[in-house]
Amino acid sequence: MTELPNGWISTSLGAVVDYGRTEKVEPCDIRPDEWVLELEDIEKDTSTLLQKRLFSDRNPKSTKNRFAAGDILYGKLRPNLNKVILATQPGVCSTEILPLRCPEGVEPQFVFYALKRAEFLDYVTQVNHGNDMPRLGTEAGRAAALPLAPTDEQRRIVAKLDSLRTRSSRARYELDRIPKLIERYKKAFLRAALSGDVTAAKEERTTARPDVEYDLTIRAPVSWKRLAIADICNIVGGSQPSKxxxxxxxxxxxVRLIQIRDYKSDKHLTYIPRSLARRFCEKNDIMIGRYGPPIFQILRGLEGAYNVALMKAEPNTEVVHREFLYWLLQSPDLLTYVEVESKRTAGQDGVNKSHLLKFPVFLPEKNEQLRILYKIKHAMAWLDRITSEHTRANALLTKLDQAILARAFRGELVPQDPNDEPASTLLERIAASRTTTPAKNRKQQRGEL
Structure with missing residues (x-):
């Protein structure tokens, strides 16, 4: 650890708070109007409370930990997710969440920020135990390093960090809006391109209304030919042998058996005997995710045999370019049409193939298709660049947050005051209070009867 300023002391988390001491409460002793906090309610990294639900909403059956307003609530399960918040009111929480109560002279927000440092996250990642569901053990939690500042300096640090965190949260909020705006723009541009508004905006319009129970009108220039999905491509379902x-x-x-999830990750590679494979696809083939959620994903980029959850769209090249079909199948109007009418009796959404083939489309001549594709390509490339910049900005903001925390706990964020009581004196007082206060009385102070 970097050398600390005068008045600070390097100690452990367990020397400052009673790490691991909890008050258990059974469901029968929880009031209907009490707050029940679960790990899923806390957003990873940001310490944002995603929802606040009462006992009457959740009706839990398991033992809980009781906490008070001002307690630090630390998620010990999968600690790398960095789930920690400050309790604004009393309640109960999952036993995978540890309530940490600070003694007099230690600011809860100071310890809260200490638990969010990269140094602490690196430590818990190294010492946690368990493969699938790693946890931070009690002794390892107590032994975690904690740079402790004098009480008055803690307050100055917390005030500064709170102010900077507000600015960071505002910046993150604005950044979080960008992906939604990009998706909205993509849909709007694609609808305009497939309606002729990009290349034939001044031409007179014609319309078509699919046979569905909601208001949906397809618009296009009068020179475009009206067809149906069945006229422009052949939809070939997948196949697979016994598992x-x-x-x-x-x-x-x-040969590789391609599934919908394979287009996102190679974590679940599956192979089957080539002699048993019946349906094959190449990297440039247009594939449709038949089941969801989300249904009707338009995919490409893999080769092999494909399973029953996928369909291949084979273009009728006499009337449509393969690339134009790829984008046409991503039409927002077509997706709405498929979603509304594609419910399976088992409860899982799925594409109704016969219904899909009836969808009306307006198709320009192939030369105009190429002009539209040129516009689509440049628009999507521009949006992809914005997406990349957004990803980089998010990463930089996270680095900035950690850099600020690092400075704060090196004593570089606010000036020191030589008149502040040294943290060593505070630590001695905490240790003395534990020695002189019987364990039973400490439990009573916490309400642990």
Whole structure:
């Protein structure tokens, strides 16, 4: 740890708070109007409370930890998610959340910010135990390093960090709006391009209304030819053999079985005997995710055999370019049409193939399709650049937040005052109070009867 300023002391979390001491409460002893906090209610990294639900809303069956207003609520399960908040009112929480109560002279917000430092996150990542659901053990939590400032300096640091955090939160809020705006613009531009508004804006319009129970009107220039999805492509469903033939390693005579999830990740590679494969796709083939959520994903980029959750759209190249079909299938109007009419009896949404093939489309001549594709390509490339800049800005904001916390806990964020009582004296007082106060009385002070 970097050398600390005069008046500070390097100590441990367990020396400052009673880490691991909790008051258990059974569901039968919780009032209907009490706040019940679960880990899922806390957003990772940002310490944003996503929802606040009462016992009457949740009706939990398991034992809980009781906490008071001002307690620090620290998520010990999967501690790398950095789930920690300050309680604004009393309540109960999951036993995977530890209420930490600060003694007199230690500002709760100071410890709260200490738990959000990169140094602390690196530590808990190294010492947690458990593979699938890692937890921070009690002894490891107590041993975590904590730079402790004098009480008055803690207050100055907290005031400064609160102010900077407000600005950071505002910047993050504005950044979080960008992906939604990008998606809205993509849909609006695509609808305009597929309606002729980009290349034939001045031409007289014609319309078509799909046979559905809601108001949906498709617009296009009168020169465009009215067809249906069935006229411009052939939809070929997938196939797969029994799961007993599946293998997670590629072997001679095997081929990859492509599933919807494979377009996002290679974590679940599956292979089947090539002799049992019936449907194949190449990287440039247009694939449709048949089931959801979300349904009707338009995908491409993989090759192999494809399973029953996928369909392949084979273009009728006499009337449509493959690339134009790729974007036409992403039409916002088509997605709405498919979503509303594609409900399965089992409760999972799925594409109704016969219904899909009836959807009316207006198609320009192939030369105009190329002009539209040029516009779409440049618009999407521009939006992709904005998306990349947004990702970089988010990463920089996170680095800035951590840089500020690092300065704060090196004693570089606010000036020191030589008149402040040293933190060593505060620490001695905390230790003395634990020695002189019987454990039973400490429990009573916390309400642990």
């Amino acid at each position: 007993s033939t599946f293998c997670n390693q590629c072997k001679p005579g095997y």
